[in-house]
Amino acid sequence: MTASTQGSTPRRILVTGANGLIGGLLTDAWRESDRYRAVGLARQPGPDVEIVTDLTDLDAAVNAMEGIDAVVHLAATSAVGSTWEQVLPSNLIATYNVFEAARRAGVGQVVFASSNHAIGTYETENAPALYELDDDRIWDHTAENRPDSLYGVSKVYGEAMARYYVDHHGLRAFCLRIGGVRAPDDPSHPALLWKPEFDNDPGKLATRKRTRAVWLSERDCVQLIERCLESDRDWVLCYGISDNPRRFWDIEHAKDVLGYAPQDAAPKDIVPDRSMPS
Amino acid sequence: MTASTQGSTPRRILVTGANGLIGGLLTDAWRESDRYRAVGLARQPGPDVEIVTDLTDLDAAVNAMEGIDAVVHLAATSAVGSTWEQVLPSNLIATYNVFEAARRAGVGQVVFASSNHAIGTYETENAPALYELDDDRIWDHTAENRPDSLYGVSKVYGEAMARYYVDHHGLRAFCLRIGGVRAPDDPSHPALLWKPEFDNDPGKLATRKRTRAVWLSERDCVQLIERCLESDRDWVLCYGISDNPRRFWDIEHAKDVLGYAPQDAAPKDIVPDRSMPS
Numbered sequence: 001m002t003a004s005t006q007g008s009t010p011r012r013i014l015v016t017g018a019n020g021l022i023g024g025l026l027t028d029a030w031r032e033s034d035r036y037r038a039v040g041l042a043r044q045p046g047p048d049v050e051i052v053t054d055l056t057d058l059d060a061a062v063n064a065m066e067g068i069d070a071v072v073h074l075a076a077t078s079a080v081g082s083t084w085e086q087v088l089p090s091n092l093i094a095t096y097n098v099f100e101a102a103r104r105a106g107v108g109q110v111v112f113a114s115s116n117h118a119i120g121t122y123e124t125e126n127a128p129a130l131y132e133l134d135d136d137r138i139w140d141h142t143a144e145n146r147p148d149s150l151y152g153v154s155k156v157y158g159e160a161m162a163r164y165y166v167d168h169h170g171l172r173a174f175c176l177r178i179g180g181v182r183a184p185d186d187p188s189h190p191a192l193l194w195k196p197e198f199d200n201d202p203g204k205l206a207t208r209k210r211t212r213a214v215w216l217s218e219r220d221c222v223q224l225i226e227r228c229l230e231s232d233r234d235w236v237l238c239y240g241i242s243d244n245p246r247r248f249w250d251i252e253h254a255k256d257v258l259g260y261a262p263q264d265a266a267p268k269d270i271v272p273d274r275s276m277p278s
Numbered sequence: 279m280t281a282s283t284q285g286s287t288p289r290r291i292l293v294t295g296a297n298g299l300i301g302g303l304l305t306d307a308w309r310e311s312d313r314y315r316a317v318g319l320a321r322q323p324g325p326d327v328e329i330v331t332d333l334t335d336l337d338a339a340v341n342a343m344e345g346i347d348a349v350v351h352l353a354a355t356s357a358v359g360s361t362w363e364q365v366l367p368s369n370l371i372a373t374y375n376v377f378e379a380a381r382r383a384g385v386g387q388v389v390f391a392s393s394n395h396a397i398g399t400y401e402t403e404n405a406p407a408l409y410e411l412d413d414d415r416i417w418d419h420t421a422e423n424r425p426d427s428l429y430g431v432s433k434v435y436g437e438a439m440a441r442y443y444v445d446h447h448g449l450r451a452f453c454l455r456i457g458g459v460r461a462p463d464d465p466s467h468p469a470l471l472w473k474p475e476f477d478n479d480p481g482k483l484a485t486r487k488r489t490r491a492v493w494l495s496e497r498d499c500v501q502l503i504e505r506c507l508e509s510d511r512d513w514v515l516c517y518g519i520s521d522n523p524r525r526f527w528d529i530e531h532a533k534d535v536l537g538y539a540p541q542d543a544a545p546k547d548i549v550p551d552r553s554m555p556s
Contacts, residue, residue: 084374092370096362096428118438121445142422147442150374156438160396160423160431167399167424 010037013229014068014107016055016098017075019046021183022113022221026072029222036229039068042075055094058101065105070229072111073098080117082151091154099165099173111228112162114175116214116239116249118155120148123248128206131213133246133268140250141177141237159237166235174228174258177249179214179241181221193270208270214249217242217264227258242266288315291507292346292385294333294376295353297324299461300391300499304350307500314507317346320353333372336379343383348507350389351376358395360429369432377443377451389506390440392453394492394517394527396433398426401526406484409491411524411546418528419455419515437515444513452506452536455527457492457519459499471548486548492527495520495542505536520544 010033017023018040027048030036040048041055041064053060055075065071075094077086095112102110116123122139123130130137147153155177162173182189192212198205216224220242228236238254241247243262254260288311295301296318305326308314318326319333319342331338333353343349353372355364373390380388394401400417401408408415425431433455440451460467470490476483494502498520506514516532519525521540532538 084378088371088374093366096366100362121441124446144420145423145438145441146445147438148446149442153435153438153442157431157435160425160434163399163423164425164427164431168402168426 008034010035011069011229012037012039012067014039014041014051014064014071015048016041016071016073017113018042018048018050019044020074020078021181022074022178022225024048025181025218025222026225036226055097056089058097061094061097061101062104065101065107068105068107070109070111071098071102071107072113072225072229074113076113076154077151078115080120080149080151082149084150087150087154091151092157095154095158095161099161099171102171103165103169108170109172109174109229110162110165111174111176111225112158114159114177114237115152115155116177116179117148117152118159118177119143119146120152121146124148126248128202128209130248131206131209131246135246135248138248138250141239141253163235172231172234173236174231174233175237176224176228177237177239178221179216179239179249180211181216181218182211183218185218188267192266209246212266212270213241213244213246215242215244215264215266216240217262220260220262220264223263224254224258224260227254227260231258233257286312288313289347289507290315290317290345292317292319292329292342292349293326294319294349294351295391296320296326296328297322298352298356299459300352300456300503302326303459303496303500304503314504333375334367336375339372339375339379340382343379343385346383346385348387348389349376349380349385350391350503350507352391354391354432355429356393358398358427358429360427362428365428365432369429370435373432373436373439377439377449380449381443381447386448387450387452387507388440388443389452389454389503390436392437392455392515393430393433394455394457395426395430396437396455397421397424398430399424402426404526406480406487408526409484409487409524413524413526416526416528419517419531441513450509450512451514452509452511453515454502454506455515455517456499457494457517457527458489459494459496460489461496463496466545470544487524490544490548491519491522491524493520493522493542493544494518495540498540498542501541502532502536502538505532505538509536511535 041051077090165171239249242264244266245268319329355368443449517527520542522544523546
């Protein structure tokens with residue numbers, strides 16, 4: 001053990017949305033870590049929640065940042081079909097409050113859970129063809145914003161808010177357009193694989209192919225967020241998916257600027273070999 | 279007079295923010311028009327206001343759209359330094375309400391007054407050098423969003439909202455990043471020209487040079503909005519400035535996609551010839 005790590009204090013990372021799937025992953029991953037300690041925040045109590053508060057309250061957000069070294073802002077209404085009444089408080093007001101509270105509290109770094117739905121119209125326009133293994137279209141972080149939902153609009157807004165705080169208030173921000181993190185996290189799980197009844201339901205087979213394309217494994221998700229926390233960059237916007245055999249969102253930029261090195265890949269073959277007895 | 283125009287009814291254009299400078303320009307320009315009739319909307323009564331209402335009320339916004347053929351959405355808190363408390367109701371909530379009300383009321387076309395402040399950081403990073411006549415940097419509608427303010431963030435959001443309604447609800451939307459419309463509208467007005475005391479105040483001279491670069495004359499402003507109303511396109515994002523001798527925002531795209539043909543240009547020489555007696 002070197003002098004620099006001996007006795008070092010883990011960085012205190014405020015994890016908003018701590019009752020969510022990714023919030024739980026971080027808490028679990030960092031339970032024994034000497035690098036990070038998750039300080040979970042949510043509106044409702046939970047096993048990983050240390051601070052119960054509503055981020056629509058700016059003062060409460062500022063208070064929650066006391067003694068915090070970085071924020072992973074996961075709290076949001078996360079359903080693509082979220083209504084305006086859900087998006088306004090949870091994604092518009094709360095996200096401003098997180099960035100402004102970070103500024104006021106002197107917290108220098110925010111990882112923001114954005115979403116591919118910021119550009120989801122490229123997918124809705126080209127599905128299901130773009131889910132196929134031999135389709136080679138990929139959209140990267142420079143694609144023009146084309147949100148597919150009010151939820152997607154809120155993520156474009158969150159990215160713009162992040163950029164404003166980077167450019168004009170010295171914050172360092174990392175916007176991750178996270179793909180599909182699944183529980184259970186198993187590439188052979190039925191959620192990823194074909195079932196016999198899909199022969200009569202091409203929509204369901206397309207959904208499986210989509211899942212194959214956007215899957216982000218739990219450990220790749222944790223790695224990507226940790227790469228952000230370790231980065232010395234001021235601004236990154238990238239996608240978060242595993243090394244899947246077909247991807248329509250770019251991960252080369254995440255590899256280049258963050259050193260992201262995905263360890264997992266969705267299975268190429270999601271339809272069992274029909275010649276084999278089942 | 280042809281049969282197609284004889285006795286035709288002017289299109290009813292809802293002009294939000296009718297007490298503002300541009301709202302007044304449209305009302306004046308269309309007073310005798312057989313193409314357009316401005317239906318002014320504002321929170322406060324005024325000479326050009328027909329509907330007094332607050333756009334933070336969605337139902338009121340829907341009611342205001344009754345019998346309307348297109349919307350020119352100018353209402354906003356327009357100061358770059360606007361606070362969150364101003365931006366949230368006037369630019370975030372009201373803008374959603376305008377697009378959603380248009381959808382509910384079946385109004386098919388919205389012209390949205392966006393702003394160059396959606397990418398204002400390119401200017402703040404490069405001023406005052408980019409105001410000079412021999413500087414050739416130009417940012418167009420494909421530039422990555424870099425808002426310089428909460429106001430700028432709200433305009434990125436409004437553009438994303440517009441795009442969502444275009445892509446998913448069949449709206450046709452025109453986002454204009456409008457430059458500086460001035461009253462009085464006179465290129466030799468002191469607001470555009472050097473004054474002797476600027477010899478000791480380079481900041482003020484830079485401000486004059488900026489005004490020269492971003493000026494949008496009143497008639498060019500009206501023309502640009504009318505070009506949007508006449509366009510058969512679904513989606514346009516462009517800048518609105520006159521044919522100024524130095525511009526750092528692009529107007530070629532507006533010319534290409536809208537047929538915008540600016541009639542005015544700011545003066546090249548804003549510093550009087552020192553060799554002449556003053």
